[in-house]
Amino acid sequence: MNSPRLFRLLGSVLAGAALSAIAVGARADEVSVAVAANFTAPMKQIASDFEKDTGHKVVPSFGSTGKFYAQIKAGAPFEILLAADDETPIKLEKEGDAVRGSRFTYAIGKxxxxxxxxxxxxxxxxxxxxxxxxxxxxxxxxxxxxxxxxxxxxxxxxxxxxxxxxxxxxxxxxxxxxxxxxxxxxxxxxxxxxxxxxxxxxxxxxxxVPAHLYQPIRQDAVILAKGRDKAAAESLMKYLRGDKARAVLRAYGYDF
The missing domain is CATH 3.40.190.10 (Periplasmic binding protein-like II)
Structure with missing residues (x-):
């Protein structure tokens, strides 16, 4: 292959790669997630996989669901709540602080x-x-x-x-x-x-502890008002339902 043609081919490849990188960069975004403390270890693994697979970055905060509720009501900039219960996400939906229809049970704790x-x-x-x-x-x-x-x-x-x-x-x-x-x-x-x-x-x-000794610990995820129509938030919610995330859940003893 002569040099001018080779240079043109290399130029086209590099230009295409640059455009792809720009496109991915334009799509990539951050999502701020309030994560129930019990889900710390699996979430760190899921977040790492999610970032590699989608380009979106997870910014997690770990703590008690009760405290997160108070912070959300006070205007904290969380876009997703991964709660340790199902009652708090339902309550936030009813109070207009979460996106209706986005809630689902991502894990059942033991x-x-x-x-x-x-x-x-x-x-x-x-x-x-x-x-x-x-x-x-x-x-x-x-x-x-x-x-x-x-x-x-x-x-x-x-x-x-x-x-x-x-x-x-x-x-x-x-x-x-x-x-x-x-x-x-x-x-x-x-x-x-x-x-x-x-x-x-x-x-x-x-x-x-046998499950019949306590009420089921249904852990619900919900997109919060600040995450409405955010691509990264919607992408993470979809990812949590996927096979890769659920394999992590099984490894840590969760049902779903």
Missing amino acids: LVLWSKKDGYVDDKGEVLKKNEFQHLSLANPKLAPYGEAGLETLKALGLLDAVQAKFVTAENITQAYQFVASGNAELGFVALSQVYKDGKISEGSAWI
């Missing part, structure tokens, strides 16, 4: 009684009935659905009065986990996703 110590928690939760521990970590039931589920479990077992004085109440499920991981509590109710990976408990000992 509660686990966990200790960092091997063999401390048995596989039937009898450690609660023995009541020989000094501290039981629990996320604030008024702010965190997993904390509420822990409370429901103790009520169902008839153990609430016996152990309530031993509660170490955390602001959210991340802090509830940290209390146990640091040894400030011998055991605690946490999200299964915090201590589970690829089909097994990753550290310590645990009792996966």
